[in-house]
Amino acid sequence: MTIANAPTMSVETQPLLLDVSNTTLIVTPEQFELLCINNPDLRLELTPNKELVVMAPAGGESSEKNGDLFGEIWYWNRQTNLGRTFDSSGGYDFTAIGGGQLSPDVSWIEKSRLEGVNIVRFIPVVPDFVIELRSATDNLKPLQQKMIEYQRLGVRLGLLVNPKNKQVEIYRPEQEPVIVENPISIDCNEVMPGFSLSMSRMW
Structure with a gap:
């Protein structure tokens, strides 16, 4: 190479x-x-x-699934007004803390952590919650490495949604990933009060 x-x-x-x-x-x-x-x-x-x-741009199936994931979080956040939600076009700048510049498929930040922060360009704040969605053409290993990087940076809860294997990998700081087989939903209450992410449209 x-x-x-x-x-x-x-x-x-x-x-x-x-x-x-x-x-x-x-x-x-x-x-x-x-x-x-x-x-x-x-x-x-x-x-x-x-x-x-x-x-590469996402295929139609992955784009639809990603829209479903974003929509659930957006709707919960609109109801609770606890933070701000960002889709896959939102970029983060972690270079000041030894990271790169990444774009999760879905991310959420608790409202007080963005007070006074300029987000016109890349967001210079580690999100509280991220989702990465594995598309039909994605290799799993790079996505897992990306999730480990989010974990290292301090993301409080990260989900790697893998429709191909009907699995969700759950990443928390300083813990080994937990793999859940064919879940109906994922409880995100530890970071996003009262929120459970439905998997019904993923499989």
Whole structure:
């Protein structure tokens, strides 16, 4: 596998476009921000090792399932007004605490933790809750590694929803993941009071 460093650039230079087939591209957080600006139609992430990750658009089935997951959390949050909910297009910047720049499929942050925080660009706050949804074409291992990274950063509750195997992997800080087989719902009350996430439309 080829490893390449992105060229040094300023805002005035030509846009940085992507051709990263068979290449691991190493970029700085500043270059990553420019990539996102210059390639708004792509879903991009930056690992803690500054490796660029380019994600293909979701298929219709995964997009529908992700919408169902987001909708449940959005509706609960609208009823309780306890926090703020973000979909898969929302990016987080964890570089200040030794992480990368990631985009969970669904995330939620308790309201008081965002007071005075500028979220016009990437959100510089570790979310309280995240969901990653495995699509039909996703390898499981990278998603599990991503969940472990969320766990390391301090996400209080993380769910890896795996429709292919009818499983949910539950991640909590400083605990081993728990795998639940074919659940009807997942109790999220420990982080989101009164909320239980239905799995009825996932399987």
